[in-house]
Amino acid sequence: MATLNSNVPPGPLADKWRTYKSNLKLVNPANKRKYEVVIVGAGLAGASAAATLSELGYRVKCIVFHDSPRRAHSIAAQGGINAAKNYQNDGDSVHRLFYDTLKGGDYRARESNVHRLAEVSVNIIDQCVAQGVPFAREYGGLLANRSFGGAQVSRTFYARGQTGQQLLLGAYSALSKQVGAGAVELVTQHEMVDLVVVDGHARGVITRDLVTGKFHRHSGEAVIIATGGYGNVFNLSTYARGSNTTAIWRAYKRGACFANPCYTQIHPTCIPVSGDYQSKLTLMSESLRNDGRIWVPKKNEDCKKAPADIPEEDRDYFLERIYPSFGNLAPRDVSSRAAKRMCDEGRGVGETGLGVYLDFAEAIQRYGKQVAARANLVNPSKEKILELGEAAVKERYGNLFDIYHEITNESAYKQPMRIYPAVHYTMGGLWVDYNLMSNVPGLFVLGEANFSDHGANRLGASALMQGLADGYFVVPYTIGNYLATLKPNSRPSTDAPEFKAAEENAASIVKRLLAAKGKEPVNHYHKKLGKLMWDYCGMSRTKEGLEKAILEIGKLREEFWANVNVPGSGDNMNQALERANRVADFIELGQLMCRDALAREESCGGHFREEHQYPDGECKRDDEKFAHVAAWEFQGEGSVPLRNIEPLNYEFTKMSVRSYK
Amino acid sequence: MVAEKPSTKNISVTIRVWRQPSAAQPGRFVDYPARDLNPNMSLLEMLDVVNDQLERIGEDPIAFAHDCREGICGTCSLVIDGKPHGPHHGVASCQTYMRSFEDGSVITIEPFRARPFPVIKDLITDRSAFDKIQQAGGFISIRTGSACDANATPIPKETADLAMDAAQCIGCGACVAACKNASAMLFVSAKVSQLGLLPQGQPERDSRVLNMVAKMDELGFGNCTNQYECSAACPKLISHDFIARMNRDYIAASFRAAFKPKPAAGSGGGA
Numbered sequence: 051m052a053t054l055n056s057n058v059p060p061g062p063l064a065d066k067w068r069t070y071k072s073n074l075k076l077v078n079p080a081n082k083r084k085y086e087v088v089i090v091g092a093g094l095a096g097a098s099a100a101a102t103l104s105e106l107g108y109r110v111k112c113i114v115f116h117d118s119p120r121r122a123h124s125i126a127a128q129g130g131i132n133a134a135k136n137y138q139n140d141g142d143s144v145h146r147l148f149y150d151t152l153k154g155g156d157y158r159a160r161e162s163n164v165h166r167l168a169e170v171s172v173n174i175i176d177q178c179v180a181q182g183v184p185f186a187r188e189y190g191g192l193l194a195n196r197s198f199g200g201a202q203v204s205r206t207f208y209a210r211g212q213t214g215q216q217l218l219l220g221a222y223s224a225l226s227k228q229v230g231a232g233a234v235e236l237v238t239q240h241e242m243v244d245l246v247v248v249d250g251h252a253r254g255v256i257t258r259d260l261v262t263g264k265f266h267r268h269s270g271e272a273v274i275i276a277t278g279g280y281g282n283v284f285n286l287s288t289y290a291r292g293s294n295t296t297a298i299w300r301a302y303k304r305g306a307c308f309a310n311p312c313y314t315q316i317h318p319t320c321i322p323v324s325g326d327y328q329s330k331l332t333l334m335s336e337s338l339r340n341d342g343r344i345w346v347p348k349k350n351e352d353c354k355k356a357p358a359d360i361p362e363e364d365r366d367y368f369l370e371r372i373y374p375s376f377g378n379l380a381p382r383d384v385s386s387r388a389a390k391r392m393c394d395e396g397r398g399v400g401e402t403g404l405g406v407y408l409d410f411a412e413a414i415q416r417y418g419k420q421v422a423a424r425a426n427l428v429n430p431s432k433e434k435i436l437e438l439g440e441a442a443v444k445e446r447y448g449n450l451f452d453i454y455h456e457i458t459n460e461s462a463y464k465q466p467m468r469i470y471p472a473v474h475y476t477m478g479g480l481w482v483d484y485n486l487m488s489n490v491p492g493l494f495v496l497g498e499a500n501f502s503d504h505g506a507n508r509l510g511a512s513a514l515m516q517g518l519a520d521g522y523f524v525v526p527y528t529i530g531n532y533l534a535t536l537k538p539n540s541r542p543s544t545d546a547p548e549f550k551a552a553e554e555n556a557a558s559i560v561k562r563l564l565a566a567k568g569k570e571p572v573n574h575y576h577k578k579l580g581k582l583m584w585d586y587c588g589m590s591r592t593k594e595g596l597e598k599a600i601l602e603i604g605k606l607r608e609e610f611w612a613n614v615n616v617p618g619s620g621d622n623m624n625q626a627l628e629r630a631n632r633v634a635d636f637i638e639l640g641q642l643m644c645r646d647a648l649a650r651e652e653s654c655g656g657h658f659r660e661e662h663q664y665p666d667g668e669c670k671r672d673d674e675k676f677a678h679v680a681a682w683e684f685q686g687e688g689s690v691p692l693r694n695i696e697p698l699n700y701e702f703t704k705m706s707v708r709s710y711k
Numbered sequence: 712m713v714a715e716k717p718s719t720k721n722i723s724v725t726i727r728v729w730r731q732p733s734a735a736q737p738g739r740f741v742d743y744p745a746r747d748l749n750p751n752m753s754l755l756e757m758l759d760v761v762n763d764q765l766e767r768i769g770e771d772p773i774a775f776a777h778d779c780r781e782g783i784c785g786t787c788s789l790v791i792d793g794k795p796h797g798p799h800h801g802v803a804s805c806q807t808y809m810r811s812f813e814d815g816s817v818i819t820i821e822p823f824r825a826r827p828f829p830v831i832k833d834l835i836t837d838r839s840a841f842d843k844i845q846q847a848g849g850f851i852s853i854r855t856g857s858a859c860d861a862n863a864t865p866i867p868k869e870t871a872d873l874a875m876d877a878a879q880c881i882g883c884g885a886c887v888a889a890c891k892n893a894s895a896m897l898f899v900s901a902k903v904s905q906l907g908l909l910p911q912g913q914p915e916r917d918s919r920v921l922n923m924v925a926k927m928d929e930l931g932f933g934n935c936t937n938q939y940e941c942s943a944a945c946p947k948l949i950s951h952d953f954i955a956r957m958n959r960d961y962i963a964a965s966f967r968a969a970f971k972p973k974p975a976a977g978s979g980g981g982a
């Protein structure tokens with residue numbers, strides 16, 4: 051059984067991090083070059099960690115499967131990043147950001163971690179601005195903010211609809227500087243396929259070169275995994291196609307516990323599915339809910355009518371109706387389920403009936419009138435107001451409207467968008483303590499790959515914040531505390547038997563995949579898995595469904611290994627093999643997610659068990675039995691994994707019923 | 712942006728695809744039928760469908776680079792019917808939809824072709840040269856944790872907006888592929904301009920442009936002869952005005968580098 055010590059330091063909540071930080075062990079500057087840190091991933095979390103650790107003087111190797119660190123999936127984040135700067139003077143504070151994030155997570159995150167996140171959020175914005183990140187600004191030259199779900203203040207910083215891109219390029223530039231100076235060894239197009247554990251400590255990784263097919267061994271005093279989320283287990287999601295679970299899954303199989311795998315975020319505003327050829331779903335940023343109003347027809351028979359033909363009184367603005375104080379900015383899990391309920395009632399729109407409207411007509415009118423008034427236009431015509439309003443909306447959300455147009459061939463200026471929830475983020479991930487170290491000493495896990503800060507639901511604009519907090523401002527301190535316990539240059543030789551065994555393990559998986567020579571392409575299985583996961587482990591879950599899914603996924607796994615067809619060889623670039631290697635892990639992970647969802651006999655955040663709800667359909671938590679983290683431990687192939695528990699002891703906040711009404 | 716006829720009828724096309732097993736081996740075009748396609752399918756999804764068919768019969772699928780499939784990661788890099796990123800203005804390959812093509816047409820799909828971007832396999836090229844240019848100077852040196860308050864230096868909205876226009880570059884390399892000289896000027900000027908416009912970027916402004924341009928030349932990218940094929944192919948519509956801006960910066964920086972008095976080196980080790 052794994053030991054799960056959260057290592058949360060003592061003391062008052064607001065002082066913990068500061069006091070702890072100043073008491074951490076340090077590595078002598080002259081010795082830092084004698085410690086090598088192997089970092090897998092260069093998204094926001096990995097790139098910021100790699101740049102910062104090498105600035106501190108450690109030897110750093112940074113490995114990515116992409117052809118460049120700038121391609122990491124963080125690049126796709128649209129809406130923004132939270133920080134408790136209180137530049138708007140609207141009453142924000144570190145405490146308020148902490149509280150909103152904790153409550154947003156339905157009281158299933160660690161208090162101390164979330165507080166630290168809120169504290170360092172302010173440093174992140176300073177750092178990014180200094181790097182040249184062109185955040186949006188007001189006319190006076192100061193930074194602009196917008197609002198995101200689950201908050202009643204305006205604390206989200208943004209760069210048009212491309213915040214993730216700009217933050218990632220900032221971190222990438224910091225990393226590039228260190229690479230150019232010879233202080234970071236950058237390894238691209240290498241996929242991590244195993245973790246190397248020597249005497250109980252993480253001491254390296256095995257990678258497969260995706261161009262040559264060769265396996266490589268990398269040894270270090272510590273390993274950092276920052277490989278992002280695993281939402282592609284659902285096949286259709288807002289993730290990039292290459293996002294995978296392989297690094298964390300293989301680390302799990304080497305003993306790292308996997309925490310809360312079932313906590314998945316389903317984002318309410320995505321473009322609905324249109325056909326079975328579809329390869330991904332596209333997010334329409336939450337920022338749109340600042341101005342867009344969500345509705346469905348009141349009457350089922352109106353659903354197939356053109357939206358313009360449905361009069362105001364026959365529209366149900368259901369989020370505004372059910373959650374009057376947060377309205378269209380209710381948190382994601384709450385909004386997604388509400389949309390699903392409307393569609394389940396038969397009031398969904400679009401061809402499939404799985405869609406709700408996100409309407410900008412009112413915003414266009416409002417902005418149009420404002421702009422006209424500012425320009426001192428007397429009695430502007432309706433057309434003029436419309437024109438000005440559309441221009442104002444375009445300035446705010448133009449690129450999102452363009453994306454919507456490209457995909458659906460419809461103009462959201464003229465008719466409401468159709469949207470539906472889609473898989474977007476995974477709150478679960480490898481278990482880590484307060485130092486962001488897993489239960490395998492020497493293995494640190496950052497960003498979306500860990501489970502740490504979002505509990506059972508993540509608030510908008512807080513993943514970017516967490517990734518950069520972990521990489522810039524947390525791990526650079528905490529890893530020193532670990533490395534200081536090791537002798538300099540104590541990393542093992544890559545000839546050690548543990549390296550050989552791990553490489554052989556990874557190679558044998560590839561060999562088996564190539565040998566199957568069955569009848570179906572990899573995608574066939576990915577689609578099947580995705581459908582099972584969406585139907586039984588998606589927005590709402592039941593005991594019966596989950597039990598069924600566990601069995602079905604077991605069968606799918608056997609079928610996959612017996613009947614997949616991966617053409618070609620392992621000696622060169624082989625994209626079918628890359629996909630097969632990842633899907634093999636997704637299938638196993640899918641089963642674990644269902645087990646986790648089955649064991650958690652409550653509803654919380656993104657995890658909704660139909661058996662556990664209030665009469666109005668809201669989540670019913672069971673704090674008595676489930677105020678804990680479930681950290682699953684691998685017990686060998688074919689054995690049921692062990693469910694370990696880390697109790698969530700709230701010292702400072704009262705766990706209450708989350709209400710956005 | 713796209714402006715196409717709304718179409719609901721399924722179409723069939725032939726794709727003529729560049730197949731090349733590796734950099735060392737020669738390549739050639741191979742035709743594949745793609746039938747009964749929903750016009751709302753993306754071009755990459757069409758390739759997925761063709762690949763599934765190939766894999767089913769044990770043939771090597773067409774290798775193509777892709778990831779986000781929403782025009783932001785810069786991974787996709789196809790020359791479609793002779794044009795980098797295809798027929799439409801201001802979009803990446805992954806944002807090209809089958810409704811752009813006539814039923815029965817033959818669609819030619821090739822990799823980006825430029826000497827500094829050698830083919831790895833089929834439609835995938837090696838664009839690591841871009842990372843090397845970035846490493847030569849595409850940054851502001853600011854140690855983590857040493858920054859002052861973000862609002863300490865107000866930046867006029869117009870300046871920030873212009874910097875953002877330049878910063879939108881996705882590093883795809885279409886500008887290089889579109890240029891007959893394989894010039895990387897648009898890419899480099901976008902980064903140089905973004906950082907050069909902002910107050911934070913001033914201290915390294917000269918060294919940045921000199922080092923990035925030197926690296927670009929060293930890596931074999933060609934000269935700019937002002938044809939502006941680059942900005943026409945750019946999925947983010949990066950303006951070639953940034954090239955002119957960079958040229959001015961470069962001249963000024965070269966001048967200053969030649970005539971600037973050098974400070975006495977270092978202050979020694981001290982006592």
Ligand SMILES: Cc1cc2nc3c(=O)[nH]c(=O)nc-3n(C[C@H](O)[C@H](O)[C@H](O)COP(=O)(O)OP(=O)(O)OC[C@H]3O[C@@H](n4cnc5c(N)ncnc54)[C@H](O)[C@@H]3O)c2cc1C
Nearest residue numbers: 091092093094095124129130242278497498511512513514
């Ligand atoms: C469409 C979209 C929009 C979003 N918008 C927002 C937003 O507005 N605000 C917000 O806060 N959050 C947003 N998010 C969430 C946020 O973008 C992510 O959670 C975050 O960027 C993850 O960063 P990361 O560094 O953990 O991982 P990633 O950015 O996913 O990076 C993973 C890295 O690991 C590497 N890697 C992965 N697997 C392997 C392997 N096996 N071997 C080697 N390398 C590997 C990759 O090459 C990459 O470098 C959004 C997410 C999506 C999908």
Ligand code: SF4
Nearest residue numbers: 880881883884886945
């Ligand atoms: S300038 Fe345009 S075409 Fe060139 S790399 Fe950047 S986004 Fe691509």
Ligand code: FES
Nearest residue numbers: 778780785787805
């Ligand atoms: S796949 Fe990311 S830009 Fe096309």
